[in-house]
Amino acid sequence: MKLKVLVDNNTFIDMYYLAEPAVSYYIEDNDDAILFDTGYSDVFLRNAEKMGIDLNKVSHIVLSHGHNDHSGGLPYLKREGKKFKLVAHPSAFVKREDDTGLSIGSPLNEEAIRKCFDLSAQEDPYRISEHLLFLGQIRKKLPFEKSYAIGKKYVEGTALEDRIEDDSALVYKGKDGLFIITGCSHAGICSIIEQAKEVCGENKILGVIGGFHLFDVDERLHKTIDYFEENGIRSLYPCHCVSLAAKIEMGKRLPIHEVGVGLELEIE
Numbered sequence: 026m027k028l029k030v031l032v033d034n035n036t037f038i039d040m041y042y043l044a045e046p047a048v049s050y051y052i053e054d055n056d057d058a059i060l061f062d063t064g065y066s067d068v069f070l071r072n073a074e075k076m077g078i079d080l081n082k083v084s085h086i087v088l089s090h091g092h093n094d095h096s097g098g099l100p101y102l103k104r105e106g107k108k109f110k111l112v113a114h115p116s117a118f119v120k121r122e123d124d125t126g127l128s129i130g131s132p133l134n135e136e137a138i139r140k141c142f143d144l145s146a147q148e149d150p151y152r153i154s155e156h157l158l159f160l161g162q163i164r165k166k167l168p169f170e171k172s173y174a175i176g177k178k179y180v181e182g183t184a185l186e187d188r189i190e191d192d193s194a195l196v197y198k199g200k201d202g203l204f205i206i207t208g209c210s211h212a213g214i215c216s217i218i219e220q221a222k223e224v225c226g227e228n229k230i231l232g233v234i235g236g237f238h239l240f241d242v243d244e245r246l247h248k249t250i251d252y253f254e255e256n257g258i259r260s261l262y263p264c265h266c267v268s269l270a271a272k273i274e275m276g277k278r279l280p281i282h283e284v285g286v287g288l289e290l291e292i293e
């Protein structure tokens with residue numbers, strides 16, 4: 026698998042790409058090309074063009090969840106004629122607001138999504154390509170990864186607290202173990218890894234890239250670091266929604282790497 030970071034909060038010096046506080050990765054698994062998340066704006070398209078990546082080749086767009094820093098690029102992928110196949114949790118396109126009333130959900134609602142894309146709504150694990158699986162809803166939660174709400178979601182006009190049940194991730198099953206690709210890990214990064222292990226029937230974890238949604242140096246972070254260590258995870262690429270303080274804490278015990286637009290990973 027080849028993974029190229031199209032969008033991240035950070036860019037590397039001397040590469041001249043654009044950054045925004047969002048996520049988008051371009052992934053190749055043999056002959057299949059996959060776009061994981063679309064960032065917040067058209068920055069993913071502009072960076073892909075500079076990198077010489079032809080996004081018309083993409084067979085699947087996969088959404089980690091519906092927040093607009095992951096779904097905000099979707100309107101720029103509307104094509105006349107060709108409809109991209111879009112894989113997401115069934116509740117990814119609900120209307121969402123933060124506590125100030127600011128819209129933080131997908132810019133396209135489900136009706137608009139179905140008009141522009143070939144939507145494949147998946148609550149359960151779903152195969153994307155030979156080695157890549159969408160994990161679906163993360164069902165089993167580790168006790169230290171308690172769920173939390175971010176703002177509100179609207180279900181049939183009723184405002185409910187939003188526990189982001191649509192949050193999911195991708196897993197790549199390589200010859201030596203699993204590589205996990207996450208958006209924000211609202212479901213809990215360790216719970217996501219547990220689900221990937223169960224779905225793939227494989228316990229070896231080669232690495233993880235993405236947002237882990239860890240900001241405070243607290244008990245949850247320390248239990249997460251314990252979990253990473255116990256699982257012998259060889260390479261960690263925490264980014265997007267991981268604070269500097271959390272990265273420093275992880276780096277004391279784990280092999281962590283910097284992430285930025287233009288980073289390219291190759292996993293067998």
Ligand SMILES: [Zn+2]
Nearest residue numbers: 090092209211
């Ligand atoms: Zn999010």
Ligand SMILES: [Zn+2]
Nearest residue numbers: 094208209236
């Ligand atoms: Zn995010």
